Amino acid sequence: MKIQRYKHDNDISWTLGATLTIELLKCRPKQISRVFFNSRLEQSDSIENLITLCNQHNIPIEPNDKIFNILSPKGNCYVIAEFRKYTGKLSDTSHIVLVNPSDMGNLGTILRTAVGFGIQNVAVIRPGVDCFDPKAIRASMGALFHVEIEYFDSIKSYCAKFPNHLRYAFMLSKSAKSLTDNKFQEPCSLIFGNEASGLPGEYADFCKPVIIKHSSNIDSLNLSMAVGIAIFEYTRNNW
């Protein structure tokens, strides 16, 4: 089979690197079709671990330098897993909802932080970046595979599927409650807008607006920072 650069429309994607591959093996071994290693890969404990995991799951592992030139031309990557993309399904617990996220680095960092604080359900309202792009996988440090990520065509279809979730929209609004004063009820949805435009004002009509208060010396917090701080605060008594 011919290897091509990653495309959003393809059914397969790749983890570029040993750490990401091991996370995929731990969380979603059935999705993996094969694992490749580079001839420059040196023997080490983590590689032994990788081979053991592949064998346990009957996943072929083979040398192939060419794929590294295509998928990771800058080098510095010695292990790649090829896997079939899958569709996440949100459970009835609390969710992070990202409305039109446009930056893969932000999405990855958000997933890493969400997993770090025990949030394993993330909704993305389209249009939104592709979570299976190798760049998003890398930014998540593999946390992606621990999370159920479900895409929705609109916030309306998300709300229709989870009518009983209490919705907290992080936005500027006269009626917004400060994050540190807000008492979250469960299960809930913590909803965040696009990097450049935030959430439209009408979200205040069907959500409780929440604000992370900060100095006027900045326009806004970085999106992943805002989401991370909100998750930290929401889960602060769990750790």
Add this chain to the structure above:
Amino acid sequence: MKIQRYKHDNDISWTLGATLTIELLKCRPKQISRVFFNSRLEQSDSIENLITLCNQHNIPIEPNDKIFNILSPKGNCYVIAEFRKYTGKLSDTSHIVLVNPSDMGNLGTILRTAVGFGIQNVAVIRPGVDCFDPKAIRASMGALFHVEIEYFDSIKSYCAKFPNHLRYAFMLSKSAKSLTDNKFQEPCSLIFGNEASGLPGEYADFCKPVIIKHSSNIDSLNLSMAVGIAIFEYTRNNW
């Protein structure tokens, strides 16, 4: 004068973009030698604002398309300010201390969050990334110019200069207190290690170790996320 690409050793740097240039004009106008605009720049209120600010400070503003090709070849940038780098001086209030930060994106995001929550003193222990690199300036969204950033050759020289600061080291350590239980005393130093290696164990000998507790499903939080969450928690009663 010939324009060259940014070099760490040069005395000058550039803000690539109108937003960053306006922050520089607001905070450090005396550092600016000249402002350039691209012929593709369209008339707008923010440009009028820019010209007014330049005139107020007697800063020459001139058309020059060539500098955009050199400093911002990808386009999408229509205003550039050239400025003389300066040396920050920490005051006696609380500080963020970054030990050997290696990623300009992280440094920028940290500065943006610090300014957002009112922390305006940041120490960098060398080796550490150059805060005046245009990429770091961009990641900070211009927040950089609101902050005093002082570089130190070692943590020892930092501690010698601020002997009365209570030092909190964010690290794994048996004696580490959870961030949410910790009572910060002022003035203090919130100290964070390098992205890949964290803080060396010996920091526990001269600092109080603090930990941001999280799930074992991730190895660690992203550095800028850890710093951002710590600043949020430290300043939570100020906003």
